[in-house]
Amino acid sequence: MIEVDSRGRRCPLPIIDLAKKIPTVPVGEIVRVLADDPAAANDIPAWCRMKGQEYVGSPAPGSYDVRRTT
Amino acid sequence: MPPVYRGSDLRPAGHTPDSVDDTVPSVEYTAEQAAAPAYLDAASAAPLHPVARQALLAALEDGWADPDRLHAAGRRAQRLREAATATVAGCLGVRPDEVTFLSSGTAAAHAAVLGGLAGRSRAGTAFVHSAIEHSAVLHAAARHGDATEVGVDRLGRLDLEAWRATVSRPGVALAGLISASHEVGTVQPVAAAAEACAEAGVPLYVDAAQSIGHVPVPPGWSLLTASARKWGGPPGVGLLVVRKGTRWLSPYPGDDLHRPRPQGALDLPAVVAAAASLRAVLADAQTAAVRLSGLVERIRATVAATVPDVEVVGDPVERLPHLVTFSCLYVDGEALLHALDRRGFAVSSGSSCTASTLRPSHVLEAMGVLSHGNVRVSLHRGTTEADVDRFLAVLPGLVADIRKEAGM
16 A cells, blocks of 8 residues: 655645655555644545545544545 | 724824724824734734723723722722623623623633533533634633533534534533634524523523624523624723523632622723723624625635635635635645734634644634634724735735745
8 A cells, every 4th residue: 555654744744745645646546644743634634625535534543544536 | 984993004103094083093003013014813802993092091090999999989990890881781782780891701701601500500510512612612611521512514603403402411501602613704503502502491601702893693692701802992801791590600719609700800991991992893893894794705715716725614604704714735824824924914823833732723623624724814994905905915925935845
């Protein structure tokens, strides 16, 4: 699985990391973001909604799965 | 022409433009204010209304004495307090003995929540509140312990069905609802929420800090609080209204258990100024609301059109006339706030990087909207079309610069 490790980075950096990674993710694949900033739990789903990507869920605290749909 | 005051005005001291009523003293501006051509953070504190300033100066003459003493100086202070109380009661359509002045909006919120709960301890202990209350209410709820949150939708509007179900549970002592969100401006369904509370026999506390002076608050509440500096009164004056028939029990040490009282001496000159400015503000509140609402509409539309990857949040229609919030993707809220400040624009932010707790705003979280790159713009009566246009002209460039620096 493609992973973005944004641990120790404060918002909006995890979202920026995700946005930079997404072009390298094949459509339909999942990218996992690791982020310990408390705002990530809110902002990753919000980013997905704004950018038309699918927020799959949070398999563990500080871990967020996003599926590239476009 | 109604009196106009402008935090953004750079006119020389003593000069009175034609648009200003002669009975209102002109406001003098310092060099520091000259560096702030547009103050757009009225939801934190509005610039002092000229009537407040005038009343404050006049009340200093007699307002220093203890209004509870029986000598002549005390009686003069007491008359000031009574007049201020009667003015505010008249403005809000309540009885004077239902009105109490406290030392801040926060103190008033604490007194409403903790006193409202204490007065109902025989009925139950639970405090039901919306997820988007002001932190003063949330802190009081946390101190109390037994509290249940009711969520909001994406626009920041209370989930009425969940509210109805929650307030009608057994053991609910008090319900708390903000009249309109202080962060995103969405006006809450106070009348319907009050109806649900009445059916359940639960008193409703409404935090009306962002509404009083701007828009009417529907009836049906039992306790209400407000803060004078939000309507152009001086800082350090909070307002608590407890309707007749509402049981309130003091959570503080003191003699008077059943009637709210300030903790320690009241800043009486500030209270007089708060009351006078509230009356002045309400006299043309409708006209001001229409004008400011138009400016907010312009901000909502222009920001969405000129800033890429932005989310303008809150209800576009059922909203406060003077407040608008948006979040910019990939932007550090603190960096944007400072960039705007360097250009002379004062705004606030709900982004975690700007909070002492380093947590994002609980309001934005409850709505599920982007919390970083967040800017709240709140207008006051002195805000001009030119202020707003200048703000809208510089914003896209500042956002683009910050994104470029982040490699976006």
